[in-house]
Amino acid sequence: MVSAMAEPADIAAAVEAAIERHAHRAGALLPLLHEVQDRLGYLPAECEGPIARALNLSRAEVHGVIGYYHHFRREPPARHVLHLCQAEACQSMGCHALLAHAKRSLGSDRDFSIEPVYCLGQCANAPAALVDERVYARLTPARLDEMIARLRAAGRT
Numbered sequence: 001m002v003s004a005m006a007e008p009a010d011i012a013a014a015v016e017a018a019i020e021r022h023a024h025r026a027g028a029l030l031p032l033l034h035e036v037q038d039r040l041g042y043l044p045a046e047c048e049g050p051i052a053r054a055l056n057l058s059r060a061e062v063h064g065v066i067g068y069y070h071h072f073r074r075e076p077p078a079r080h081v082l083h084l085c086q087a088e089a090c091q092s093m094g095c096h097a098l099l100a101h102a103k104r105s106l107g108s109d110r111d112f113s114i115e116p117v118y119c120l121g122q123c124a125n126a127p128a129a130l131v132d133e134r135v136y137a138r139l140t141p142a143r144l145d146e147m148i149a150r151l152r153a154a155g156r157t
Helices: 008-020 027-042 047-055 058-070 088-091 094-105 143-154
Strands: 080-085 111-115 129-131 135-136
Touching: 008 027, 008 047, 027 047, 027 129, 047 058, 080 094, 088 094, 094 111, 094 143, 129 143, 135 143
Parallel strands: 080 111
Antiparallel strands: 080 129, 129 135
16 A cells, blocks of 8 residues: 555556456446555545546546545545544443544644544444554553554554
């Protein structure tokens, strides 16, 4: 995955590969968008036109789908993306306070970004988060701070 702004050639290659793989399928838009984002880390505006043309959609339709789903990003992500669950079980266990704490703790830290998700399948272990493909459960502000400190100490930031 590209972590900075993608070059035009990288965008074109990612879009072309995804179109080739998915355009023939019914309901191709979402899998296609996921593939492009998985490859680039985000969905740059330059991808909307080629995808719309390939799927016989308007650019507005593609733009609208990207904007509708929380999972899709229009900007490159930070090095570590903190996906913090906001579903009902996590809400009942304090995810809103945890989100506020994370925002205060990380502030303008460019190595971390915070993105809400709506269920990580950890309802019995709420509140939960996903960072770098690893699930963290039964989070508290202190445990969240420890996790962030471990990522920094490991030299990943």
